[in-house]
Amino acid sequence: MQRYFVSPEQFKEDRVEVTGEDARHISKVMRGKPGDAFIVSDGVSREALVEIESIEQTSVTAVITELLEMNHEPRLKVTIAQSLPKGDKMETVIQKCTEIGAVTFVPFISERTIVQYDAKKEGKRLERWRKIAKEAAEQAHRNIIPAVEQPLAWKQLLGSFSHYDKVCFCYEKEHGSQLRDVLKPFTAQSLQEPGSAASLLLLVGPEGGFTEEECRTAEEAGAVSVGLGRRILRCETAGMTALACALYESGEMGGV
Template sequence: MQRYFISVEQFRENTVEITGEDARHITRVMRGKAGDKIIVSDGLSREAVVELESLEQGLVTANIVEHLDMLQEARVKVTLAQSLPKGDKMETVIQKCTEIGAVSFVPFLSERTIVQYDAKKEEKRLERWRKICKEAAEQSHRNIVPAIEPPLTWSQLMKSFTLYDAVYFCYEKEQGSQLRDALLPFIQSVEASSTPNVLLVVGPEGGFSEGECRKAEEAGAVSVGLGRRILRCETAGMVALSCILYDFGEMGGV
């Protein structure tokens, strides 16, 4: 069943109103008609199966048939901090990690970031990333649309480490602790009823410098490896995120 995220204001007591691009998608792409059913969610506390009643240009109204429980989200909240990669790789990272289960994304600039940051173009790029994220969240039946923050500097990102229960710094030169080595003791320390917040930090194409690794550890991050093979920057976040969710039992893990 097709899913759409709408604003809180679009929910009424027994009906919903769908406008803008979502209304056009229902009418033109999905060729919806009265009587068809879809799922709508406000991304916060309400999610429902609704039956389309009227379809006009730019406006679709529907009646609420059934309220749904919002049980699709993982217990552990993982934010992916990704150093800006070149080309459209960030779009791939956002799309796939939204499908896997990230709750938010923090792009940042690091020492070896290749991308030339242009603040004037940033709003348009953020808008595109958020659109991709919303579509991926709908496709994968998420209960929320992950947040995407404006890019931070490396120092700004490190200052945010204190906001998380654990910070894992993915470093390809790490020869000691692997992600699972660091993760399992943390999982054992987490109370069953809690929802821990984890930050996963992934570098750019050229990786992190030794100085950045040292500063990250001084700021409270745990440097971890992701196995013997070197992963592309757009792959590392997907792999690490999947490992974290698996070990927390979100993908049939322990």
């Protein structure tokens, strides 16, 4: 069933008003008519099954028929910190990792980042990335839209490590730890109580990988250097792989 995110203010007592591009999508693309049903979520605390009451030129009014339980989000809150890759690879990372279950994306600049950061252009890119996250969240029936943060410098990223319960630094020249060896005891301890939650930050490098100096400073800041197996993954693949492994170990994808 089609799903849309709206702002909390668009939820009324017994109705929801959908506006903007989503309203046009309902009326023009989906050819919605009174009585058609879809799901709306405010991305915070309310989600409902609704039926179209009326369609105007720029808005759709729908009657709430059932409040739904918001239970699609993983207990392990994973943030993907991705060094800016070339081309549209960041779009792929955001789209696929949103589908898998990431809650936040933090683009950053590292020593081997090839992309030339331009603050003026970055505003438009950030807007597009957030739109991609929204559309992927709707397609995957997420309860929230993952946040896409402003790009950070390396030192700024290091300074954010204390905000997370665990930080894993994905490094092809890792020092002996494999991701599973780190995640298994962490998730077992952090998520042992019903309803408990934990936060994990996964750092993924650019096309050329991280430097040894970056690995050293990341570990000094509290990160654990981990490997993702004996194969070298593309930068846009590494985050998806690490995220899926983390959610599996936390019991979100068939794990114990």
